[in-house]
Amino acid sequence: MKILTLNFLTCARKACKATNAAFPLHPRDAELEIVETDLNPLFIRNILPRIEWDALREICVELGLPTLPDAAPEPAALFAEPIVPADTMQDADEGAEKQPTQLLQDLHRLLLETTIATGKLVCGNCGHEYAVKEGIANFLLPSHLV
């Protein structure tokens, strides 16, 4: 279970899904594991605007990870060289791939390589706990909670 994934999960119960309290789910008794994966700088750049930064920040605090800045970094901070105009986009992409900043690498580490191996995810609205085992979260509900 990647930290990135937590940004797109909420409680599976119908009554919770639409509430703010159910997002993000809160990790509890989490055992973290670093699972290395290839760096794809453009993936990080493209995914960044889609992240609910406050939720990510909150989860990092709860997991005891280093505190993130208050606001999401600007795209320009991800690459050492500025991205050149659209007519040479291909070159820009290639250049960008060669020059990811430390910040981009840190985000890759946090979002894609830092995983919850075991633990629980707790809904802040109803309190239901979802188990994470072998890196896979289980959202199947007992029938009385559906």
Added chain:
Amino acid sequence: MATDDDGRGEAYETEYVHTVYEQIASHFSSTRYKPWPIVERFLKSLRDGSIGVDVGCGNGKYLSVNPNVFIIGSANLARIAARHEPHSSVVADNLSLPHPLASFDFAISIAVIHHLSTPLRRIQAVRAILELLKTASGGTGSGSQPAETETGGRALIYVWALEQKDSRRGWDEGHEQDVMVPWVMKSNNKANHKNRQKNKAEHREHSDHLSASVSGMHTQDGPSKACSDSQHSVKEKQDTSCAAHDNDSQQATSDSQESKTFQRYYHLYRKGELEHDIAEAGGIVLDSGYEKDNWWAVATPVVGTSAPASTNLYRTS
């Protein structure tokens, strides 16, 4: 209204879909790795950085098509997709998906909702997918967003067709739409070895644990070893004496051979039915068609409204 579905529903699907898939999961991993062209085209058409869900991702074969989008796969199998970077997967029920509403760019649901055994549950499944998609007005976006019109999220849904006259299964217009499809699993070491080799080539890192539990197995398009027919309608199954249709065991060992037959439930969609269900679920069909024994449709949620609270059941006869 749901009472004329012969007691079908969740418990029925557990017996005739989930349990069977658990048993045959390794077979799927070794044979069903090639994406259908429509699915591949849909996934490759997505903008880089798109976020989506794969509802019923099974072994995750579609997760590897486009590495520039982020997909969260879900399946209600206890053992699901192994790692397909950069994507992720969770265990969840198709009707109770653990995702925020109106926040995804795309969704795919491939060969999944045809396993739901009542009209209402099939429509609910479509609604559960559509409600995850951003609406054209911008979904949950804040007021600070620029006025540029954002298109709504798109879902690709793919189901088995009733009209399959070119296949050996023999179904076509007019046939019973709710069918049990037998899969015969054989202990055949030679076949197993072959599957493993193929598996290694296509899915190098997943082959070992996925293919470990079951030895050789193959689908049975023609008559199965344990039964006289290759398909039986659900209504027929009560009458047959065939061991493979025994409700108590759903997996039967055929006499002398080391083989087991698994019965899986399918609802075969007839022409127009998928589009109908999408409309009932509060969706707009953007595109649809037929591809190799399957109906497919690309849909988006109706702008500015949520799905209707109640629904007219689709009548199959």
